[in-house]
Amino acid sequence: MSHDDNIYWQQGRLDRQQREQLAGHQGVCVWLTGLSGSGKTSIGRELEGQLHQREIRTFMLDGDNVRHGLCRDLGFSPEDRDENIRRVGEVAELFVEAANVVVASFISPYRAQREAIRESMDEGRFVEIHVQCPLEVCEERDPKGLYEQARNGEIENFTGIDAPYEAPDNPELRIDTSEDDDATVSADRIVTYLEDGAYLTL
Numbered sequence: 317m318s319h320d321d322n323i324y325w326q327q328g329r330l331d332r333q334q335r336e337q338l339a340g341h342q343g344v345c346v347w348l349t350g351l352s353g354s355g356k357t358s359i360g361r362e363l364e365g366q367l368h369q370r371e372i373r374t375f376m377l378d379g380d381n382v383r384h385g386l387c388r389d390l391g392f393s394p395e396d397r398d399e400n401i402r403r404v405g406e407v408a409e410l411f412v413e414a415a416n417v418v419v420a421s422f423i424s425p426y427r428a429q430r431e432a433i434r435e436s437m438d439e440g441r442f443v444e445i446h447v448q449c450p451l452e453v454c455e456e457r458d459p460k461g462l463y464e465q466a467r468n469g470e471i472e473n474f475t476g477i478d479a480p481y482e483a484p485d486n487p488e489l490r491i492d493t494s495e496d497d498d499a500t501v502s503a504d505r506i507v508t509y510l511e512d513g514a515y516l517t518l
Contacts, residue, residue: 335415343412350447353454360421362503405433446487
């Protein structure tokens, strides 16, 4: 008998609908994907703040933050990056079930990774936002100096340099930050999308 044979899903007293009734809004994962330097984290922070001001229960998951704890044992090989995103997807799903608006800011370079998370959630609970910005603009910004290190061979498997980025084919929303990188404006667009989709009410 394998270890998995002794593991059973334990259903709690409350379901998502009951938690959403208490929260007054739906649980949903807003997934920001894009190259390093495209503006994902800045937009995510602004979005989290705007939602909080509206008394929406929200929590931000950021790529750097999860590697301090949840994923600190992982490197940056393709396999480890897959596992990193898989873990984050599991956490995001738990937050959605708890009736939170999860703001997830991750490069998440592979379509298959993102689609696997979408498929793990109920329909409409995964909102993919492509934070679009050309590689050369991201390199010009290079807020952490990572592109320079990657070009110098100091970092391997860096997305956009020696590892691929697969842009979403049909995201719910595409935000181009190449000319206007105002995070407030971008977050406003996402809030409007969530309002129009009735995510922020019941």
